[in-house]
Amino acid sequence: MAEAILQFEDVSLRFEDNLVLDRVNLTVNRGDTFILLGAAGSGKTVLLKLAMSLIQPSSGRIRLLGHDITDLKESELFEIRSEVGILFQEGGLFDSLTIEENVGYPLRNQKRLRAPEEEILTRVTESLEFVELGHTLDKFPSELSGGMRRRVGIARANVTNPKLSLYDSPTAGLDPITAHTIMSLIVKQRDLRKTTTVLATHRYQDGAMAANYQWDEATHDVVRAVPHGQYASLNTSFVVMKEGKIAFLGEQQQLEASRDPYVSQFVLHQPPPRIGPGGDRGHLPA
Template sequence: MAEPARIAVLRFENVTVSFDGDVALRDISFAAYEGESRIILGAAGSGKTVLLKTAMGLTKPESGKVFVFGQDISAMPEKRLFDIRGKIGMLFQESALFDSLNIAENVAYPLLNQPSIRCPKAEVLPRVKRTLEFVELGGTLEKFPSELSGGMRRRAAIARAVVTEPPLQMYDSPTAGLDPITAHTIIALLIKERDVSQATTLLVTHRFQDGNLMANFRYNSEQGVLEPARNGAKQKSSTTFMVMKEGRLIFENDQDSIEASKDPYIGKFVKQRV
């Protein structure tokens, strides 16, 4: 009996995006499948953020097609995109928490406003509390974003991105500008979220060590700790590394291949590892 064809959670087909004539993404094609993790590396301005925004339908491609959960969103009207976006959680580069709302209201926002979620009002606060506990921010419900540190704001934004338990999660530079300890805490949270929800994860970063952690560690839900996924514990999800350069996707393969790459541009990222 033939194995059923896998449907990609996210698929780019020859996608080109440009702004006022400046090409940000050039002929990008790839597919991410259920439960897969993709680490997107690249220098500043290489098109990583535009790629995530295009996957979310926030930026329209000039040519090519973007399929999310099998639906072509390239030319989809904004109103219809809201239903698709209900299945995607996104952490923005600058956290993008709403200044005028407190942390509880920020995290509750997708539950109350996503048309496809329709969370009963009585369930909103318990879910918000549970998610904030998950990111270890249980005591910040009444605080405003301006009262939190950079790392705490990033964690609150992660809580907002995952509160609806979306099957596709995208994180834009979650460790940028953070100290190594906080950065490690954030990546540990993302691994925990990925392994608890079994979601497809796209992680944009310029630090190879973030990808290294994502690829080689898994969350042990019984003991509540991270443990190495290789050398013993079987890794349930696969991790693919992608490297962007000047809007082009120049590399797409696993960790062993990226580490073996002789390309000097790719080598710069791999050599950073701690």
């Protein structure tokens, strides 16, 4: 039977008289990828924050990794949270800390994870090498490009080898090539470390990549799992949020078939397959 990693049961969230989530129900099972789409302000970020209990719902229950976290105290959340990695929408790197210190932060500051210094350095280096930034240990965030900082954020989210990774708009504001690199790294993390993944994005291509591309160790790149024109799915669900409600939840093929005028705005239909060298490999159109 599928193991539920994250469950929302009738979750509502209200800020004063603003109902920002309205009875959301959602189950993310082990090995799933969930892609959250939806207009600005539709509730993607609050959903991710609720998943880690960084904010509390006004009503409903949230279960994370088998625990009901709805009413847990901060002290009781530490251990459960240490199994979850998050990349914040704003990046969340500390400007005054080096890249090594930023990525090592969860290992040095989460009680359960606290490890000997030499082990921390090994894990930080590994995590940075995973995102191909092994050479940046001693630099500061301001010395890196926006895309590199995003990769550092991915390294920090995953340095604890979490069971669940949450990524809030990891490709926002990046050029198409860098956005592709970021998504490749997220797919790499998912496939090599078997990380359950929830990702908020404005880019349909990010979801299409998660649903159809797999990490290939031989070529050290993502490759399509099925030919163009077919849907691989790869346990990927798409969620379209509309004003705090789930307007759509299903696979890519169902999403593309949706006739709902709001939902279909989030679909970018793919052009016909390109013919030429490289076959089915190659980058998704930007």
